Amino acid sequence: xxxxxxxxxxxxxxxxxxxxxxxxxxxxxxxxxxxxxxxxxxxxxxxxxxxxxxxxxxxxxxxxxxxxxxxxxxxxxxxxxxxxxxxxxxxxxxxxxxxxxxxxxxxxxxxxxx
Amino acid sequence: xxxxxxxxxxxxxxxxxxxxxxxxxxxxxxxxxxxxxxxxxxxxxxxxxxxxxxxxxxxxxxxxxxxxxxxxxxxxxxxxxxxxxxxxxxxxxxxxxxxxxxxxxxxxxxxxxxxx
Numbered sequence: 222x223x224x225x226x227x228x229x230x231x232x233x234x235x236x237x238x239x240x241x242x243x244x245x246x247x248x249x250x251x252x253x254x255x256x257x258x259x260x261x262x263x264x265x266x267x268x269x270x271x272x273x274x275x276x277x278x279x280x281x282x283x284x285x286x287x288x289x290x291x292x293x294x295x296x297x298x299x300x301x302x303x304x305x306x307x308x309x310x311x312x313x314x315x316x317x318x319x320x321x322x323x324x325x326x327x328x329x330x331x332x333x334x335x
Numbered sequence: 336x337x338x339x340x341x342x343x344x345x346x347x348x349x350x351x352x353x354x355x356x357x358x359x360x361x362x363x364x365x366x367x368x369x370x371x372x373x374x375x376x377x378x379x380x381x382x383x384x385x386x387x388x389x390x391x392x393x394x395x396x397x398x399x400x401x402x403x404x405x406x407x408x409x410x411x412x413x414x415x416x417x418x419x420x421x422x423x424x425x426x427x428x429x430x431x432x433x434x435x436x437x438x439x440x441x442x443x444x445x446x447x448x449x450x451x
Contacts, residue, residue: 252436254436261443263441313380315437323382326379326380328379
């Protein structure tokens with residue numbers, strides 16, 4: 222069972238470069254989210270989606286774009302990377318029952334912007 | 336907006352002993368969920384335990400149990416018979432009941448080191 226798959230696991234970018242972090246889930250989950258983890262700050266929500274074609278901003282959306290063209294995929298785009306975006310990024314997915322269902326996390330993507 | 340506070344950045348415990356990690360939260364909601372996640376050095380996010388606010392009974396999962404004090408907005412995690420494999424970062428997290436998008440609010444985390 223693949224669960225939530227994130228690629229790449231590690232990436233080094235130069236300031237100003239663009240890139241896309243990929244996230245795919247094979248559980249037919251409607252809800253998907255992106256979080257970033259920084260030292261001393263826990264995980265913070267960047268963007269989330271409640272279904273194909275529907276996305277919304279989280280707590281720290283600036284500098285990131287998302288789209289959801291299929292149920293399975295939820296890519297996170299950095300249009301012009303900045304050193305402040307150096308972080309560990311987690312994708313998560315869950316069902317829509319909104320009853321505190323289990324949230325499944327990917328293994329994380331380490332991004333360094335130099 | 337909800338906030339989650341973990342006031343202990345780091346803790347250590349001897350193997351086989353008991354340790355308690357603290358978590359407080361702030362919300363005006365009455366129905367919600369609280370979680371403890373474990374993050375070992377691999378960075379994988381592992382759900383340890385979950386509590387539904389409408390349940391008065393504290394949740395337990397094997398060696399892990401919580402002390403949920405709704406009025407005080409406190410949600411501590413007790414780990415009994417600590418094992419070396421419990422060494423990890425622990426995050427407390429909050430979710431509103433019927434939360435659109437199942438969005439989690441996390442605390443800053445507590446690093447737990449279990450010593451042999």
